[in-house]
Amino acid sequence: xxxxxxxxxxxxxxxxxxxxxxxxxxxxxxxxxxxxxxxxxxxxxxxxxxxxxxxxxxxxxxxxxxxxxxxxxxxxxxxxxxxxxxxxxxxxxxxxxxxxxxxxxxxxxxxxxxxxxxxxxxxxxxxxxxxxxxxxxxxxxxxxxxxxxxxxxxxxxxxxxxxxxxxxxxxxxxxxxxxxxxxxxxxxxxxxxxxxxxxxxxxxxxxxxxxxxxxxxxxxxxxxxxxxxxxxxxxxxxxxxxxxxxxxxxxxxxxxxxxxxxxxxxxxxxxxxxxxxxxxxxxxxxxxxxxxx
Amino acid sequence: xxxxxxxxxxxxxxxxxxxxxxxxxxxxxxxxxxxxxxxxxxxxxxxxxxxxxxxxxxxxxxxxxxxxxxxxxxxxx
Numbered sequence: 001x002x003x004x005x006x007x008x009x010x011x012x013x014x015x016x017x018x019x020x021x022x023x024x025x026x027x028x029x030x031x032x033x034x035x036x037x038x039x040x041x042x043x044x045x046x047x048x049x050x051x052x053x054x055x056x057x058x059x060x061x062x063x064x065x066x067x068x069x070x071x072x073x074x075x076x077x078x079x080x081x082x083x084x085x086x087x088x089x090x091x092x093x094x095x096x097x098x099x100x101x102x103x104x105x106x107x108x109x110x111x112x113x114x115x116x117x118x119x120x121x122x123x124x125x126x127x128x129x130x131x132x133x134x135x136x137x138x139x140x141x142x143x144x145x146x147x148x149x150x151x152x153x154x155x156x157x158x159x160x161x162x163x164x165x166x167x168x169x170x171x172x173x174x175x176x177x178x179x180x181x182x183x184x185x186x187x188x189x190x191x192x193x194x195x196x197x198x199x200x201x202x203x204x205x206x207x208x209x210x211x212x213x214x215x216x217x218x219x220x221x222x223x224x225x226x227x228x229x230x231x232x233x234x235x236x237x238x239x240x241x242x243x244x245x246x247x248x249x250x251x252x253x254x255x256x257x258x259x260x261x262x263x264x265x266x267x268x269x270x271x272x273x274x275x276x277x278x279x280x281x282x283x284x285x286x287x288x289x290x291x292x293x
Numbered sequence: 294x295x296x297x298x299x300x301x302x303x304x305x306x307x308x309x310x311x312x313x314x315x316x317x318x319x320x321x322x323x324x325x326x327x328x329x330x331x332x333x334x335x336x337x338x339x340x341x342x343x344x345x346x347x348x349x350x351x352x353x354x355x356x357x358x359x360x361x362x363x364x365x366x367x368x369x370x
Contacts, residue, residue, distance in 0.1 A: 051343070051352075058344040267340075274333055281320055 026269075032262035040256045053263035063264060065239055066247040067271070073154070073243060074222035077161040081218055082211065084162065085169025092174055103174075107167045114164070118231025121160045125232070146233060150240035153233045157241050160228060165221070169214050176210030177203075212283055216276050223272050244268050318370040327370045331363030338362070 033053055035046040057063050092103050109117070124130045125146055133144040146153040184206070188198050204211075226245035229235070235242035235250075242250075244264070252261035316322070318330065342355035 051339070054340065055343045055347075058340055270333070270336055274337075277329070277333070 029262045029265055032259055033266045034263075035259045037258040038256050039258065046259075049259070053260045054267070056260060057263055057267060062239065062242070063244070063247060066242050066244045067268075069154070069239075069241065070223055070225075070243040070245075073158060073161075073225070073241075074219055076158045077165075077222050078215060078218045080158070080162050081166045081169045082215060084166050085214070086173050086211075088166065088170040089173035089177055092170070093177055107171065109164050110167050112164070114227040115231055117160065117164050118228040121156070121228075121232050125156060146237070148237055150237050153237060153241050157225075157229050157232060157243075160232060161222065161225065164228065165218060169218065172210055172214045173207065176207040180206055208283065212279070215279065219275060219279075220272055223268065223275075316370045318366070322370060324367065327367045328363075330370065331366040334366065335359040335363050 032046070034048060034050065036049045036052070037046045038044065088106065092099065092106075112120075124132050125144065127133045127143075127145050127147070136142040136144045144152055146156055180203070184202050185198060188202050193201070224245050225243055226249055229241055229243055230246060230249070233241040235246045245268075248261050248264050248268070251257050251264065316327075318327070320326075322330075338359045339352075339355055342350075342352060346355070
């Protein structure tokens, strides 16, 4: 048997699962996106309407606004998570009493379901009963009401996401930092490099793949956030936190407009892949080319 | 008798199967990368056309331009 055949046989279960749960549903969504389909309406049949769903979405102000809010959310959330996650990873590299305990306890948000995170944050931020508005009022005189303050509602969705997902970044970067060899650091110190130079020229290039993988995972997650935000703000006030996942949900379930919802889903997937590819090109491919030539 | 598994041989096969090259795109690409970029530019151009130009220029023009661009990228990119 040729080695390639062995490789393909070993990959076969993964490819089968990917095909059944990923590729076939994607092709079906793509098919639906070219149809007008309201299965619970007067005419439940799929009607082919060409590119009309896509034509509709480029003029849909609500959709475009939701894309803008989602990008803003993803930018602030992912950037903060990477920065905070790296700092925490560096902290957990150092020896201090109770390090094992804190390493364990800081991962607890990861095991909480997003819908529960949303509910807990909703309780904590409800003006009459929540601890956060109470403390902000008594300490700073700030009246937090996410039901009417759009900026505060948006900021809280970002903070909630950071609280929930920073531990994942910390764990990934901690694993990357622990796996680094000591020699380059010792050599840099012998050469007289200071801490900032060691960070920029030794640590960062060596953990770049781990950072990139984490950014991809978190970016994809942030772009499809639904449940946490749905529980915390339900997309309000107005449309201030109506991210694209919530927009799709509202189109598909309350309005039962499956064709248009499928078209938006395809475009969101498209945007996610484009962003990840651009990041890959900017951070990896260009650097490799520079090294080659 | 079955030949023993040699990982180095697999790597050598992979290198032959996925040649890379540089064209006018600013990165080193294989054919899959160029098809990927071609499809993404095709979709972007179609959406842009529908939003801003379709009222004055028919979408068929965009199809022709986008497919030509895709072919150019796969061929020379």
